[in-house]
Amino acid sequence: MGMGRRGEGYVVIQFLLFFAIAFAPSWGPLHALPVLRPIGAVLFALGALLGLWGLLALGRNLTPLPHPRDSNQLVQHGPYRIVRHPIYAAVLIGAFGYSLFRFSFLGLVLAILLLALFDFKTRREETWLVERHPDYTEYRKRVRKLIPWVY
Numbered sequence: 001m002g003m004g005r006r007g008e009g010y011v012v013i014q015f016l017l018f019f020a021i022a023f024a025p026s027w028g029p030l031h032a033l034p035v036l037r038p039i040g041a042v043l044f045a046l047g048a049l050l051g052l053w054g055l056l057a058l059g060r061n062l063t064p065l066p067h068p069r070d071s072n073q074l075v076q077h078g079p080y081r082i083v084r085h086p087i088y089a090a091v092l093i094g095a096f097g098y099s100l101f102r103f104s105f106l107g108l109v110l111a112i113l114l115l116a117l118f119d120f121k122t123r124r125e126e127t128w129l130v131e132r133h134p135d136y137t138e139y140r141k142r143v144r145k146l147i148p149w150v151y
Helices: 010-022 035-060 087-099 105-132 137-142
Strands: none
Touching: 010 087, 010 105, 035 087, 087 105, 105 137
């Protein structure tokens, strides 16, 4: 499936998923577990903090597209020491937290789809990063992709 020369299609799909998660109805079996609301709030806040940290560390390298900027520098400090894609990780943590906070079973399902999309998108992005930064291969061996210390 063609996703555009710089990965524009991935961005369109992810924003559609963001919208769907934001407006997913609050229904399903989650209402039976009121403890999910504070857990969701904490996850959402952690996601926001990780995202901000990732944005600040990435600086001028930031682009909404998976294709790196021509002037891209490999960032390995800040949150990039613990996860290769901290902004994606932050969005995922936030999406799961938001869905739990709202007791949205559909939101959780959509967040899982977002995880799958980010996993697929990072494969393409990392191909470009390896082409641009030969030391990315070693970095990839040391640091997890989407979930700090886990995956």
